[in-house]
Amino acid sequence: MVKPAERLKSIELSQIRKMFEVCDDSAISLGIGEPDFDIPENVKIAINNALEEGFTHYTHNKGFLELREEISKKLRSDNKVNIDPNSILVTVGASEALYICAQGFFEKGDEILIPDPGFLSYKACVDISEATTIPVEAKISNDYKIKLEDVEEKISSKTKAFIMNSPSNPTGAVMDKKDIKAIADLATDHDFIIISDEIYEKIIYDKKHYSPKQFTDNAIIINGFSKTYAMTGLRIGYLAGEEEIIEELLKVHQYNTACAPSISQIGGYEALKGPQGYVKTMVKEFKRRKDLISKRLDDLNLECTPLEGAFYAFPQVENAKDYVKKALDVGVITVPGSGFGQTCECNVRMSYANSYENIEEAMNRLEKIK
Ligand SMILES: Cc1ncc(COP(=O)(O)O)c(C=O)c1O
Incomplete structure (x- = not known):
């Protein structure tokens, strides 16, 4: 087989995609990095x-x-x-x-x-x-x-x-x-x-x-x-x-x-x-979810810096790989911090581009992690 270029060898495929490959339908995804809204009419x-x-x-x-x-x-x-x-x-x-x-x-x-x-x-x-x-x-x-x-x-x-x-x-x-x-x-x-x-x-x-x-x-x-x-x-x-x-x-x-x-x-x-009301409505909803996830992470004693933009929380955990696995066991998809740099072995990324109700349920599930 003809080998692809040597420089591609050290490049890893996205860890986020890997998370989706292992998930089953009942899992709630806090992994995805895209708004869960339909495009403007x-x-x-x-x-x-x-x-x-x-x-x-x-x-x-x-x-x-x-x-x-x-x-x-x-x-x-x-x-x-x-x-x-x-x-x-x-x-x-x-x-x-x-x-x-x-x-x-x-x-x-x-x-x-x-x-x-x-x-x-x-x-x-x-x-x-x-x-x-x-x-x-x-x-x-x-x-x-x-x-x-x-x-x-x-x-x-x-x-x-x-x-x-x-x-x-x-x-x-x-x-x-x-x-x-x-x-x-x-x-x-x-x-x-x-x-x-x-x-x-x-x-x-x-x-x-x-x-x-x-x-x-x-x-x-x-x-x-x-x-x-x-x-x-x-x-x-x-x-x-x-x-x-x-x-x-x-x-x-x-x-x-x-x-x-x-x-x-x-x-x-x-x-x-076109009109920009769509953006305002979407950001208002993201803010509601951000307030929810911030509070629930706080209740879970997962330390998190203030969330000021985008739709991600990046709380600290003891061991990210363990945490992601445990979260998956209770039916929640998160992404280990290691994919985002050398300093993130103790972080997980949680996206709140999911419905308010799903975020609430995901947090209820995460509460069960020992
Ligand atoms: C920081 C950042 N830049 C760029 C992109 C890529 O966006 P696009 O869908 O426009 O290619 C993303 C997508 O997740 C992102 O998070």
């Missing part, structure tokens, strides 16, 4: 109409212009950044945007700073690019918020990028504006790029999201529609940055996917252009 209608009208062909490689114009408007009003539609690249989810950045920026010898704990794709994408990951610990003593000092002490002459993710998967932490700004200044001074994964920006509770792009040209924004509009399966996201950079990164996108799916682009366009 106006998006559904727009997609159906577009299908009827035959909007099923290749689009501009960067995405159709009207969508990029809407994204540009959104970035101006929500994130206070002026990014021309030409400097926006519509991708197959934030996942492709991340992969494009890794292939487009990183090479052997580069050091890439990634949050630890952090989203598991970051390390995998860096590994595939053959650059080196340098974990930046998001300290529990700082409620998992990355601070300027945490990044500063990891900077070397080889630092090429820092992947920032606020609100964070898996901790639910939201970084402070002063740290975002200070790290942006650091990127300017030391000439590295901040790859800012802002996919959870709207799923935030009593906090405000700030994009580092507001403070430095040395930042590129990754965002998408999967979380804000529950459009995970439509696979639609985007990259926004400086035009010369986007033109280069376009090469990776063009020879990989040509363009994001036309129908999903219509979905993205309608999601941005």
Whole structure:
């Protein structure tokens, strides 16, 4: 058999997917990282109409212009950044945007700073690019918020990028504006790029999201529609940055996917252009669940930092692997922290993207763990 490339050998498949393979139907899943809501009704209608009208062909490689114009408007009003539609690249989810950045920026010898704990794709994408990951610990003593000092002490002459993710998967932490700004200044001074994964920006509770792009040209924004509009399966996201950079990164996108799916682009366009009440209602419901899970984890004596964004809790347990197994035995799927970094042997991730009633029942079951 012809062997796949050596560099893939050390890359593990997602632990989260592994959890689903072992689950039976009666188990309640706190494993999944996607909103349990249907897509907005106006998006559904727009997609159906577009299908009827035959909007099923290749689009501009960067995405159709009207969508990029809407994204540009959104970035101006929500994130206070002026990014021309030409400097926006519509991708197959934030996942492709991340992969494009890794292939487009990183090479052997580069050091890439990634949050630890952090989203598991970051390390995998860096590994595939053959650059080196340098974990930046998001300290529990700082409620998992990355601070300027945490990044500063990891900077070397080889630092090429820092992947920032606020609100964070898996901790639910939201970084402070002063740290975002200070790290942006650091990127300017030391000439590295901040790859800012802002996919959870709207799923935030009593906090405000700030994009580092507001403070430095040395930042590129990754965002998408999967979380804000529950459009995970439509696979639609985007990259926004400086035009010369986007033109280069376009090469990776063009020879990989040509363009994001036309129908999903219509979905993205309608999601941005249409009413935003859907997002408010969804976030209100997530907040209700967050309050529930925070209280119940507290009752269970599972220590958890304040949950400020996204839809994950990342409580501490004695031994994550044992806990995940015991939870599975009582019918609850959780994810061991080890998948999210080197510092998480004693954490489990619980997603509250499940109904209020299911979360309540899951907590009742977890109460039975000795
Ligand atoms: C932090 C983070 N970034 C990116 C993604 C990928 O999102 P998409 O569905 O847009 O590819 C996820 C999905 O779970 C995520 O949690």
